Amino acid sequence: MxxxxxxxxxxxxxxxxxxxxxxxxxxxxxxxxxxxxxxxxxxxxxxxxxxxxxxxxxxxxxxxxxxxxxxxxxxxxxxxxxxxxxxxxxxxxxxxxxxxxxxxxxxxxxxxxxxxxxxxxxxxxxxxxxxxxxxxxxxxxxxxxxxxxxxxxxxxxxxxxxxxxxxxxxxxxxxxxxxxxxxxxxxxxxxxxxxxxxxxxxxxxxxxxxxxxxxxxxxxxxxxxxxxxxxxxxxxxxxxxxxxxxxxxxxxxxxxxxxxxxxxxxxxxxxxxxxxxLKDTKNFKEIPTPSTAKQNEYLLKAYVKIKELLKQCNTFTDYLNKELKLLNNDFLNLKLEHDENLYQKLIQNIDEVKLKIDEIRNNHSSIYMAFYSTINQFEFNLAKIFVFNPINKEEVLAKKNLWIEDHLYLFTLIHSQMEILKNLLEQSINDLKNEFTIRNLEKRILKI
CATH class of the missing domain: 3.90.1480 (sialyltransferase cstii, chain A)
Incomplete structure (x- = not known):
């Protein structure tokens, strides 16, 4: 649209x-x-x-x-x-x-x-x-x-x-x-x-x-x-x-x-x-531009925020990377063994990752903007799985596997989007450093 x-x-x-x-x-x-x-x-x-x-x-x-x-x-x-x-x-x-x-x-x-x-x-x-x-x-x-x-x-x-x-x-x-x-x-x-x-x-x-x-x-x-x-x-x-x-x-x-x-x-x-x-003639004032001191203050504050975001991004990316390895390994074993206990363990671990994602969303973190559209699309697709009513054991198993596969695919997508965000944030930090060089603020950022 x-x-x-x-x-x-x-x-x-x-x-x-x-x-x-x-x-x-x-x-x-x-x-x-x-x-x-x-x-x-x-x-x-x-x-x-x-x-x-x-x-x-x-x-x-x-x-x-x-x-x-x-x-x-x-x-x-x-x-x-x-x-x-x-x-x-x-x-x-x-x-x-x-x-x-x-x-x-x-x-x-x-x-x-x-x-x-x-x-x-x-x-x-x-x-x-x-x-x-x-x-x-x-x-x-x-x-x-x-x-x-x-x-x-x-x-x-x-x-x-x-x-x-x-x-x-x-x-x-x-x-x-x-x-x-x-x-x-x-x-x-x-x-x-x-x-x-x-x-x-x-x-x-x-x-x-x-x-x-x-x-x-x-x-x-x-x-x-x-x-x-x-x-x-x-x-x-x-x-x-x-x-x-x-x-x-x-x-x-x-x-x-x-x-x-x-x-x-x-x-x-x-x-x-x-x-x-339309009777009155307009007479607009000029819009003031912030002083150089104010601009510097805003830019330094932005630099701190971007670095905080990058730290959040790295932490979450590392967490996802670790969890994905474990989840994928467990899912591979589940396909071989069809063990109910292993299935329950997978569901629990998937739910823990989803709670982590919800935490990022509820904290209104800017990094959520990197994957909110993916979440929206996923929730729409997941609804199709929920409404599917299996009529035999094979279909029950297929529904379980599809539910797990979709979540693993979601986490993989989010991980790749976080990697892209990481690169964007690093580039932004470099851009700000170049701006600080122009403004003779290099010594200020050494203290940050």
Missing amino acids: KQGNDPEDGLIGIKHNLKHLSSMLSNSSLLDLIKARKDKMQNAIIVSTGPSLIKQLPLLKKYASKASIFCADSSYTILAKHGIKPDYVLSTERVLATSKFFDNDFKEFDQGILFILSTLTHPQTLNFIQSNPYRKYILTPKDMFFNNFQFKQILSLGQGHSVAHMCYDLALMLNHKNIILIGQDLAYSKEGNSHPKEYLYGAYDEQDPNDIKFELQTTAYGGKGLVYTQEIWNVFRITFEKNIAKNFHIKVYNCTEGGARIEGSIEQSFKTTCENL
């Missing part, structure tokens, strides 16, 4: 988190942004890249100074080419294709725009952002990896599925009273395209139009008839509907004037909404 739901994506996410650690701690934080701009504007406009977007751009340009403009990464180049400067450009995906939205140089146009990137984002995204000296950015976590680091200034953003949800979350954090959606079609246009033709990857997002399956439908904007959509857009829509219901005190105006209906939003023309709401 989205990047991050399988074990490989989880490890890629950790790799990106660690890669961005120094940059995150050396720049302004989400907390700095909130302190500077909370309650400064009543109205927010979230710009997404649905096929209806282009028709709204003249009005957006006219009223750009009257609202906070939150822009999805995919809309950024479109707004730039129309001379519309957003206040915030947000990006969350870990794939390289998303980085291309920033492979450009709009020079002074980018001055005053705050680029807010998830730490999960592909490193090339940050490289492109940093290539333009006018671009100011904030890196913010989206998952739980940094929870144990206890950085008070680092806040998470965007627990939804899309960058538009990330924009919505930030608009709430800054205490906007009205949130206006444009380009949030979440459906195919009448012509069958998913994006405007001005979108970087084209109106069909590099798909062959003949390969698009027009099967799933939902209620159209305005409640008149149905429009074709796809499963992931339905998830996005339902997430918006849940958020709107949860934050019922905030008015959400769906001014897309096309696409799918988002229940709970107020469907109103963009023109009427702008005329009725």
